[in-house]
Amino acid sequence: MNTTRSQELFSAAQNLMPGGVSSPVRAFKSVGGQPIVFDHVKGAYAWDVDGNRYIDYIGSWGPAICGHAHPKVIGALRNALGKGTSFGAPCALENQLAEMVIDAVPSVEMVRFVNSGTEACMSVLRLMRAFTGREKLIKFEGCYHGHADMFLVKAGSGVATLGLPDSPGVPRSTTASTLTAPYNDLEAVKRLFAENPGEIAGVILEPVVGNAGFITPEPGFLEGLREITTENGALLTFDEVMTGFRIAYGGAQAKFGITPDLTTLGKVIGGGLPVGAYGGRAEIMAMVAPAGPMYQAGTLSGNPLAMTAGIHTLELLRQPGTYERLEAITSRLIAGILAAAGEVELPICGGSISAMFGFFLCKGPVRNFEEAKAADTVRFGQLHRAMLERGVYLAPSAFEAGFTSLAHSDEDIDATLDAFRSSFAQIA
Numbered sequence: 001m002n003t004t005r006s007q008e009l010f011s012a013a014q015n016l017m018p019g020g021v022s023s024p025v026r027a028f029k030s031v032g033g034q035p036i037v038f039d040h041v042k043g044a045y046a047w048d049v050d051g052n053r054y055i056d057y058i059g060s061w062g063p064a065i066c067g068h069a070h071p072k073v074i075g076a077l078r079n080a081l082g083k084g085t086s087f088g089a090p091c092a093l094e095n096q097l098a099e100m101v102i103d104a105v106p107s108v109e110m111v112r113f114v115n116s117g118t119e120a121c122m123s124v125l126r127l128m129r130a131f132t133g134r135e136k137l138i139k140f141e142g143c144y145h146g147h148a149d150m151f152l153v154k155a156g157s158g159v160a161t162l163g164l165p166d167s168p169g170v171p172r173s174t175t176a177s178t179l180t181a182p183y184n185d186l187e188a189v190k191r192l193f194a195e196n197p198g199e200i201a202g203v204i205l206e207p208v209v210g211n212a213g214f215i216t217p218e219p220g221f222l223e224g225l226r227e228i229t230t231e232n233g234a235l236l237t238f239d240e241v242m243t244g245f246r247i248a249y250g251g252a253q254a255k256f257g258i259t260p261d262l263t264t265l266g267k268v269i270g271g272g273l274p275v276g277a278y279g280g281r282a283e284i285m286a287m288v289a290p291a292g293p294m295y296q297a298g299t300l301s302g303n304p305l306a307m308t309a310g311i312h313t314l315e316l317l318r319q320p321g322t323y324e325r326l327e328a329i330t331s332r333l334i335a336g337i338l339a340a341a342g343e344v345e346l347p348i349c350g351g352s353i354s355a356m357f358g359f360f361l362c363k364g365p366v367r368n369f370e371e372a373k374a375a376d377t378v379r380f381g382q383l384h385r386a387m388l389e390r391g392v393y394l395a396p397s398a399f400e401a402g403f404t405s406l407a408h409s410d411e412d413i414d415a416t417l418d419a420f421r422s423s424f425a426q427i428a
């Protein structure tokens, strides 16, 4: 067999970077097979270095919700480049993006820009602790909040994929105040509050889970968390790094009508450049330096290039009909996937909200990470490879949500469903 350019490059990368990648899931460890090295992306498609085209359902893990390399975003970036890439000083574009975020996201009255979702989550935890004067935190099994020490307890995403319950190098003292509960389990949260009176700073969660596969909050779960945290003088933080501007323009909090105290954002608000943000009630954000005593800073934070990509991505998203379109194609996609698996009697369950979808190869329902782990990951690996051969690029893990974009056409969805039908038939 001839080696492909992807194989050559990935094999050379092994000696240059740990595992040959800059972020673990990209190495395809959990699905097996050969990672694809991309050359360029456009619209709904990615092309690899061997010239093969894929319909892409990762969209750079979320940011490409308007389609890759949207001409409006690229054009605006070209203009911005002419004025320099980073000022290390205030720029007007920060005001513009901040206003857009504050207008869009119900809980956000003030916002601080950072460079990644990880940074947003580690900063928001510091803020939760600074504001309440308490140290303990509740997170949920399978939820991923970036790779900061305090969150690497029963985390999802690549941590789940690689089967690392905790990472070596994380001191026990840093995770000692991280308490965990199963997702969708209000009783467990109540118990933790009862067992740790006056000690819990707050609760953080993915309001719709995407990092343990796609798991939705059961009716009453988000409402219950809002009540329990308020009753206990603790803060509620929605980690909307994935769901922000994807589940709805105002995020999951707008979709479900539950307003947290604090929110983290990332992915879509950077439109493909590195941007994260955290925000919330003005009274809490007043703690952040230099307005208040909680220190947090960033050399490249709020740089004009990243702000430009964010602004123009949100401008495209706030056009009328955008989320209706995303909802329509995504619900058609997932209905087709479930039907195709049903035709060959493969156990499957799944769903979608707006431009986010997912399925598990098990009977379901899946309400938490424990149930997600019952899914057939071996067969998912076979499916993943079969789909790649048919030109469809799915997330290389059974525990990651899928993403659609405004660039996915009805024909792309049809072609994808054809590929699912023949792939399911092949692996059943």
Ligand SMILES: *Cc1c(COP(=O)(O)O)cnc(C)c1O
Pocket: 115, 116, 117, 118, 119, 121, 144, 145, 146, 147, 206, 210, 211, 239, 240, 241, 242, 266, 267, 276
């Ligand atoms: C991706 C993600 C993060 C981490 O963001 P990075 O930009 O990868 O650091 C945090 N929380 C959630 C919910 C995410 O999906």
